[in-house]
Amino acid sequence: MFKLVLICLSPLLVNSYVHRSASYPICLSETNNACQEEMKKKNETLARISYYYPPLTDSLKNYTEQCRDVMECASGLECFKGKPQWEIFRTSCDDVGTRSYYFDTCIYQILKKIYSNDHNCTAGFSFENLFTADTIFKKEKQCVLNIGQRVCKTDDFNFLQNNYDELIELYTNNPTSGIDRWDHPSGKFYMMHCDVLRSDFVQKSVGIMVSSVNQENVNVKKLLEIAQITQKCTHKSPFVYGNSNYYNIWIKYAQTIVAVMTNVFKHRPTLSQYQCLTSLKSYDFFREVVQCMDAGNVKKCVWFFINLYCQEEIMADSKNQTVTWAPHKESNVPDVSFSMFKNNQRHKFVFTVSNN
Ligand SMILES: *[C@@H]1O[C@H](CO)[C@@H](O)[C@H](O)[C@H]1NC(C)=O
Ligand SMILES: *[C@@H]1O[C@H](CO)[C@@H](O)[C@H](O)[C@H]1NC(C)=O
Ligand SMILES: *[C@@H]1O[C@H](CO)[C@@H](O)[C@H](O)[C@H]1NC(C)=O
Ligand SMILES: *[C@@H]1O[C@H](CO)[C@@H](O)[C@H](O)[C@H]1NC(C)=O
Numbered sequence: 001m002f003k004l005v006l007i008c009l010s011p012l013l014v015n016s017y018v019h020r021s022a023s024y025p026i027c028l029s030e031t032n033n034a035c036q037e038e039m040k041k042k043n044e045t046l047a048r049i050s051y052y053y054p055p056l057t058d059s060l061k062n063y064t065e066q067c068r069d070v071m072e073c074a075s076g077l078e079c080f081k082g083k084p085q086w087e088i089f090r091t092s093c094d095d096v097g098t099r100s101y102y103f104d105t106c107i108y109q110i111l112k113k114i115y116s117n118d119h120n121c122t123a124g125f126s127f128e129n130l131f132t133a134d135t136i137f138k139k140e141k142q143c144v145l146n147i148g149q150r151v152c153k154t155d156d157f158n159f160l161q162n163n164y165d166e167l168i169e170l171y172t173n174n175p176t177s178g179i180d181r182w183d184h185p186s187g188k189f190y191m192m193h194c195d196v197l198r199s200d201f202v203q204k205s206v207g208i209m210v211s212s213v214n215q216e217n218v219n220v221k222k223l224l225e226i227a228q229i230t231q232k233c234t235h236k237s238p239f240v241y242g243n244s245n246y247y248n249i250w251i252k253y254a255q256t257i258v259a260v261m262t263n264v265f266k267h268r269p270t271l272s273q274y275q276c277l278t279s280l281k282s283y284d285f286f287r288e289v290v291q292c293m294d295a296g297n298v299k300k301c302v303w304f305f306i307n308l309y310c311q312e313e314i315m316a317d318s319k320n321q322t323v324t325w326a327p328h329k330e331s332n333v334p335d336v337s338f339s340m341f342k343n344n345q346r347h348k349f350v351f352t353v354s355n356n
Contacts, residue, residue, distance in 0.1 A: 025087070025090045025091040026079070026080075026083065026087055026090075026091060027074070027077060027079035027080055027083075027087075027091055028091055030077055030078075030079040031070070031073075031074045031077065031079075031091050031092065034073065034074070034077055035070050035073035035074055035092075038066070038069040038070040038072075038073050039070055041066050041069070042063070042066035042067050042069070042070050042092075042093075045059075045062055045063045045066045046063065046066075046094055046096065049063065049096055050101075051101060051102065052101060052102045052103060053101055053102075053103045053159055054097075054099075054101045054103060054104065054167070054170075054185060055096060055097075056163060056166050056167065056170065057166055057169075057170060060096065060097060060170070060185075063096050064093075064096075064097075064183075067092055067093035067094070067096075068179075070092035070093070071088050071089060071092040071093070071179075074088050074091060074092050075088050085178065085179070086178075086182065089179060089182055089183075093182075093183060094183075095183055096183060097183040097184050097185045097187070097188070098183050098184065098185065098187045098188045099188070100188065102156075103156050103159055103160075104188070104192070105152075105156070106148060106151070106152035106153065106156040106157065106159075106160060107160075107171070107189070107192060108192050108195070108196070109151035109152060110144060110147050110148055110151060110152070111192055111193060111196045112151075112196050112199075113147045113150075113151060114136065114147070115127060115196045115197070115200070119143065119147050120143065121136055121140040121143035121144065121147075122140065122143075123135045123136040123139045123140045124136075127193055127196070127197055127229060127233060128229050128232055128233065129236075130190045130193055130233060130236050130237065131174065131236075133172055133189070133190070133193065134168070134172040137168045137171075137172060138168060138172070141164060141165075141168075145157075145160070145161060145164070148160050148161070170185045170186070171185050171186055171188075171189035172186060172189065173186055174186055187237065190233075190236070190237045191237055193233055194230055194233035194234050194237060197226060197229055197230040197233055198230055198247050198251065200226055201223065201226045201227055201230055201247075201251060201254075202247075202283060204219065204222065204223050204226065205223055205281070205282050205283040205286060206281050206282075206283040207219070207281075208220060208223065208281070208282045208283075209277070209278055209279065209280060209281060209282065210261075210277040210278075210280040210281070210282050210285045211265075211271075211272040211273070211274070211277040211278040211280075212272075213258055213261045213262070213265075213282050213285075214258070214261065214262040214265055214266075215258060215259065215262045216262075220258060223254065223258075224254055224255055224258060227251045227254040227255065228255075230251050231248075231251055231252060234248060234251075249290055249293070250286060250287070250290045253290065253293065253298060254286070256298050257286060257289055257298055257302065260298050260299050260302050261302060264302060264303075264306070270317075271306070271310075274310050274313045275313065276309045276310035276312070276313050277306070277309070277310065280309060285305060285309075288301075288305045289301045289302055289305060292304060292305070
């Protein structure tokens with residue numbers, strides 16, 4: 001038996017930009033002590049930046065200068081000896097460039113319209129090739145503004161209209177050097193593209209029931225296509241992006257999970273008629289499987305949750321002696337087993353996960 005680790009995740013939290021490494025920055029108190037003057041100046045500049053609108057060129061530049069001063073001071077500290085520059089940056093600087101501001105919802109909504117082709121802008125643009133974003137945002141300014149007028153709050157639209165060129169320059173400029181990349185607004189901008197794709201993936205997977213998950217299903221094929229584009233999108237993002245992000249794992253393994261399930265239904269066709277699976281959204285199922293994968297492989301996890309969701313029907317079936325997957329032991333193949341009590345009688349079920 002493998003241990004099952006269930007992690008509570010906030011449901012449907014798709015927006016994943018602003019994704020710093022989860023661990024706490026190192027040497028923080030040392031830096032606060034030794035670089036008080038620099039920290040204080042940086043904090044004051046930071047306090048002037050609102051949570052609503054992203055800082056534009058000047059105030060971002062001001063802030064960056066302050067945080068560079070902190071870095072310069074901190075890099076001399078004993079505590080950082082032998083540590084990468086990235087760690088010093090993480091301790092000294094805040095995510096002012098890449099943080100998600102309330103206003104960014106406006107950009108996100110525009111991207112969603114562009115993605116769903118619900119627009120009349122003509123410039124070539126592809127979510128697969130992130131860096132074509134400036135073709136549509138720069139060359140079709142009026143058209144993008146037209147979309148913005150429809151989907152953004154009035155204040156946000158005004159901010160967009162009044163600062164369009166500067167904002168888009170900041171959001172599409174692709175910095176090359178390390179420190180500039182770590183907190184650059186373009187990281188957030190491109191990540192939003194991937195989030196649009198991810199949100200489409202989630203939406204489509206809600207519409208597909210577990211019992212119809214197989215490689216031949218047209219909707220499943222489409223889903224896997226989106227998964228693939230999303231993965232490409234994430235890899236191309238210039239942002240240092242948490243690879244352990246939940247949705248990334250999900251999307252990465254979508255292909256494998258679908259392959260395993262196709263095989264399961266191929267060998268046990270009755271299973272696909274079980275109500276427990278015909279009424280279960282593949283979104284919910286995938287989510288469980290992905291959470292389980294900390295503890296086992298895809299095959300084990302798929303089986304574990306089929307068993308878990310379908311206990312009743314498996315019981316009923318076994319009573320009728322119609323169990324189609326009576327245990328057959330194969331050497332070196334792990335079993336997935338569980339016990340249940342019904343009418344005070346103990347039933348033990350053992351499922352063999354075969355290698356085909
Ligand atoms: C600056 O802000 C950080 C984070 O809010 C805080 O930990 C630190 O004590 C502040 N330092 C100074 C000198 O104001
Ligand atoms: C940037 O800093 C300078 C002085 O350090 C200040 O005069 C200016 O107003 C600041 N600009 C912004 C946009 O914060
Ligand atoms: C796009 O459509 C909007 C209305 O939906 C219209 O106002 C605008 O002129 C159109 N733009 C172009 C470039 O055709
Ligand atoms: C089990 O048998 C009962 C009575 O014969 C029948 O109503 C029920 O549909 C059967 N269940 C399954 C899963 O075949």
